[in-house]
Amino acid sequence: MVDLIFYAAATLSVLAALGVVLARNPVHSVLWLLASFVGIATTYLLSGFQFLAAIQVLVYGGAIMVLFLFVVMLLNLGDPDAEHDAPVMQGGLTPRLGIGIGCIVAALTLLTVANANLAQLPEGVVLPIGGLDPLKQMALAMFTQWTLAFEGASVLLLATAVGVLVLAKRERASVAVSPPQTLTAAKEEAA
Amino acid sequence: MSLITIVQESALQTTAQGGAFDPESTQQLFANTFTGDAARALAPMVSLTVGILVLLVCELFEGLKKIRPAVFLGAILASAWGCWGLWQHTPEIGAPVRVLGGTLLVSQQVGVWGMVFLAATLVAWMQARKYYRQEAPFLGEHDVLMLTAPIGMMMMAGAQDLITFFIGLELLSIPLYCLAAFRRVRNDSVEAGLKYFVLGAFGVAMFLYGAGLLYTATGTMSLPELRQVGEALESPLARTGIALMLGSLFFKASIFPFHLWVPDVYQGSPTPVTSLMATGTKAAAFAFLLEAAFLVPVSAATLIGVLAVLTLAVGNFGALMQKDLKRMLAWSGIAHAGTLLFTVAASAASDGLLSAEATQAAVLYMAAYVFTAGGAFALLSWLEADGEHHTTIDGLRGLGQRRPGMAAGMTLFLLSLGGIPATGGFIGKFFVFGAAVQADMIALSIAGILLSVVALGYYLRVVIAMWMQPAKDGQAPPMAERPWAAACVGFCAAMVVAIGVLPGFLSGSTLFP
Numbered sequence: 001m002v003d004l005i006f007y008a009a010a011t012l013s014v015l016a017a018l019g020v021v022l023a024r025n026p027v028h029s030v031l032w033l034l035a036s037f038v039g040i041a042t043t044y045l046l047s048g049f050q051f052l053a054a055i056q057v058l059v060y061g062g063a064i065m066v067l068f069l070f071v072v073m074l075l076n077l078g079d080p081d082a083e084h085d086a087p088v089m090q091g092g093l094t095p096r097l098g099i100g101i102g103c104i105v106a107a108l109t110l111l112t113v114a115n116a117n118l119a120q121l122p123e124g125v126v127l128p129i130g131g132l133d134p135l136k137q138m139a140l141a142m143f144t145q146w147t148l149a150f151e152g153a154s155v156l157l158l159a160t161a162v163g164v165l166v167l168a169k170r171e172r173a174s175v176a177v178s179p180p181q182t183l184t185a186a187k188e189e190a191a
Numbered sequence: 192m193s194l195i196t197i198v199q200e201s202a203l204q205t206t207a208q209g210g211a212f213d214p215e216s217t218q219q220l221f222a223n224t225f226t227g228d229a230a231r232a233l234a235p236m237v238s239l240t241v242g243i244l245v246l247l248v249c250e251l252f253e254g255l256k257k258i259r260p261a262v263f264l265g266a267i268l269a270s271a272w273g274c275w276g277l278w279q280h281t282p283e284i285g286a287p288v289r290v291l292g293g294t295l296l297v298s299q300q301v302g303v304w305g306m307v308f309l310a311a312t313l314v315a316w317m318q319a320r321k322y323y324r325q326e327a328p329f330l331g332e333h334d335v336l337m338l339t340a341p342i343g344m345m346m347m348a349g350a351q352d353l354i355t356f357f358i359g360l361e362l363l364s365i366p367l368y369c370l371a372a373f374r375r376v377r378n379d380s381v382e383a384g385l386k387y388f389v390l391g392a393f394g395v396a397m398f399l400y401g402a403g404l405l406y407t408a409t410g411t412m413s414l415p416e417l418r419q420v421g422e423a424l425e426s427p428l429a430r431t432g433i434a435l436m437l438g439s440l441f442f443k444a445s446i447f448p449f450h451l452w453v454p455d456v457y458q459g460s461p462t463p464v465t466s467l468m469a470t471g472t473k474a475a476a477f478a479f480l481l482e483a484a485f486l487v488p489v490s491a492a493t494l495i496g497v498l499a500v501l502t503l504a505v506g507n508f509g510a511l512m513q514k515d516l517k518r519m520l521a522w523s524g525i526a527h528a529g530t531l532l533f534t535v536a537a538s539a540a541s542d543g544l545l546s547a548e549a550t551q552a553a554v555l556y557m558a559a560y561v562f563t564a565g566g567a568f569a570l571l572s573w574l575e576a577d578g579e580h581h582t583t584i585d586g587l588r589g590l591g592q593r594r595p596g597m598a599a600g601m602t603l604f605l606l607s608l609g610g611i612p613a614t615g616g617f618i619g620k621f622f623v624f625g626a627a628v629q630a631d632m633i634a635l636s637i638a639g640i641l642l643s644v645v646a647l648g649y650y651l652r653v654v655i656a657m658w659m660q661p662a663k664d665g666q667a668p669p670m671a672e673r674p675w676a677a678a679c680v681g682f683c684a685a686m687v688v689a690i691g692v693l694p695g696f697l698s699g700s701t702l703f704p
Contacts, residue, residue, distance in 0.1 A: 109404075109431065140217065144224040145292025148233070152346055152358040155240055156365065159339040162247075163369030166332045167384075 006046050013039030026072045030065065037061045051135045229290035232297040232349065234273035235305050239342045242266020243335050250331040263316060263334050270341070271309050277302030293413055294352040296482075303554050304348040304478045307561055308341045311471035314565035314683060318572045319463035320675035325376055333373060336366035337467065344471055348478035353402045353412040356479055360398065360443070363475060364391050367468060371460040383459025390452045394442035401435030404428055418485055425488070433486045444476035446532055447502040450525045454509070457521030462575060465517070466568035469524045474557040477531050481550050484538040492540035496627070496635040499536055502529030503642040510649050516582045517571055519649060520564065523608060526646060527564075531556055533623050533639060537630035545630050552622035559607065559615030559690050566683030567604040569676050570597060576671035584653055589662025594669060598657045600680045605650040607687045610643055615690035 016039060019032030041056040142150050245262050249255040278299050288297040316337055323330065339362060346359025368391060372384020406412050408429035409420045423429060442449040457465045487495065506526030513519035531553055538549035574581040574597070581587070591598040607614035620643065627636040662668070 140220065144220055145294060146354070147224070148236075148291055148295055148346065149352075149355045149358045151240075152342070152355070152362055155243070155339065155342060156358065156362045158243070158247075159336060159362065159366050162332050162335050163365060166329050166336070166369055167372060167375065 274305035398439035404432030556619030
């Protein structure tokens with residue numbers, strides 16, 4: 001039974017992840033992402049991480065997802081079908097080459113994964129029945145062994161916010177901004 | 192110890208104790224984690240983080256904006272003091288010390304690498320003073336982003352665990368993506384930022400994928416534990432993972448065939464940012480590559496050596512074609528990455544026996560390269576103040592008569608890049624090829640040294656243009672005076688000569704006894 005639920009959840013997350021990439025409408029992509037998150041949350045639950053599963057649904061499935069939808073709606077992306085994006089397969093040699101190489105890499109990886117002996121988990125890894133008591137344990141792990149990675153991630157978020165500000169906000173420029181110079185014009189000028 | 196085992200063990204303990212929260216054991220856990228060694232290892236990163244926060248506060252008040260340079264320099268100096276402490280006072284007895292649950296290394300080499308990263312940042316920052324015009328109102332953010340990058344580099348160099356390394360990699364990359372596109376009114380800067388971002392995100396995804404496969408195959412993400420797993424590292428799954436991770440690191444270090452982004456990104460980015468990318472990123476990628484070289488199977492060492500020779504060839508022949516000095520330095524940066532890759536090949540070929548020698552050679556090489564390439568880029572950003580045609584080789588003609596000081600500095604840096612004795616570049620090359628020869632890679636070393644001679648062809652072309660060819664008619668000489676850039680060039684020149692003439696202060700017994 002547990003196996004059945006696991007395989008169902010795993011298939012759901014993989015298919016939904018494909019849906020995120022393949023959907024043409026950004027709102028559909030976001031909804032596929034939600035399905036993928038739910039699948040992953042189920043996997044967490046089956047592994048005994050109730051807290052992580054709850055957080056996955058609440059934070060990612062809830063808050064982050066609303067943020068995504070908000071940004072998508074804010075950007076007001078038009079009807080994708082009416083736009084210029086032609087199907088990938090009509091794009092000449094390079095995209096086809098890329099898809100081909102991607103398929104080969106995927107096939108090779110699948111082969112290796114299929115041949116690997118995944119049944120051999122490291123010894124001593126036995127999940128306690130009834131789940132872990134993860135909140136306290138996770139907090140302890142996060143603030144002892146993983147302190148550096150955890151604090152590093154917060155500095156990273158800060159730097160990202162500053163970077164986004166630099167790239168997005170342009171009004172502060174006190175000097176009049178000249179119209180963007182085209183690359184070809186710059187190259188001609190250099191030559 | 193991997194996360195899952197730690198969580199489970201402590202969970203089992205808790206269950207055994209009837210699930211009660213035990214403050215004493217928690218206190219013990221904290222006391223065992225945050226030791227004095229941990230504080231010393233974290234000190235350089237914490238000082239930089241404090242510097243970032245103070246800089247952000249300074250942005251809030253108009254009156255405080257004047258002290259920004261002091262804050263920046265203070266953070267760098269405090270961090271350098273921490274690195275100096277690690278370098279000078281780490282006891283090197285037996286096994287290396289790992290702190291924070293084994294995720295961070297405390298050793299002399301981490302201290303020395305930290306100094307190299309800080310030097311790269313300092314050089315890039317000094318040449319950025321008065322470099323920007325339209326973007327000048329954003330200098331506060333510029334400094335914050337520039338101060339974030341070395342934190343990531345230090346995490347990469349000290350990481351003993353793939354998760355810590357990954358956070359460090361992102362902490363280095365994301366500020367650089369933004370800085371590459373910093374001159375947003377210029378299309379080539381935006382193009383550079385976008386290219387770097389898209390390809391960099393792809394490279395990072397490759398790393399994550401590889402690390403995931405490696406974890407699936409071995410059940411651990413910690414480097415010391417990966418050293419112990421033995422045969423599990425030889426499974427196809429683990430090998431695939433290692434190959435993907437190497438590809439990602441080679442991308443950051445601009446190794447053939449992952450080098451194609453380099454010329455466009457280096458040329459399009461603002462020159463101070465290019466300087467940081469060329470020196471700091473490369474040093475950080477190699478610091479971790481050398482630490483993780485044991486993952487490379489001995490049988491693949493020759494392949495790495497061949498890649499090194501190919502990278503050297505591609506970089507040098509690419510540079511021969513260039514007319515613009517900035518783009519030429521980008522190609523020459525690829526060639527230098529090729530030379531450095533010999534250290535990784537040597538470490539892998541000797542099955543870790545030569546890893547201390549290889550690391551020492553790489554540190555020396557990078558220390559010289561930071562000041563050599565950093566100084567050359569500083570001169571370029573100085574010249575750019577008068578217009579960008581001054582950085583073409585034609586534009587440099589007659590510089591020797593018009594600005595002898597600048598021309599002399601550039602000549603010194605170019606000779607050092609070419610590896611002429613009595614400059615830092617020679618010492619670096621000497622140690623790198625020395626390590627390769629010790630690892631019995633004689634044929635590859637000879638190929639590498641011969642290709643390094645090719646490099647002199649294009650370096651000397653610039654020297655000839657500066658000193659022996661008259662300036663073109665009607666070309667205005669570069670006039671701008673930029674004290675910060677001049678100080679930066681002087682500092683770099685002094686360090687290049689110091690490393691070249693007295694390598695003992697870096698390479699002697701003080702480095703790694």
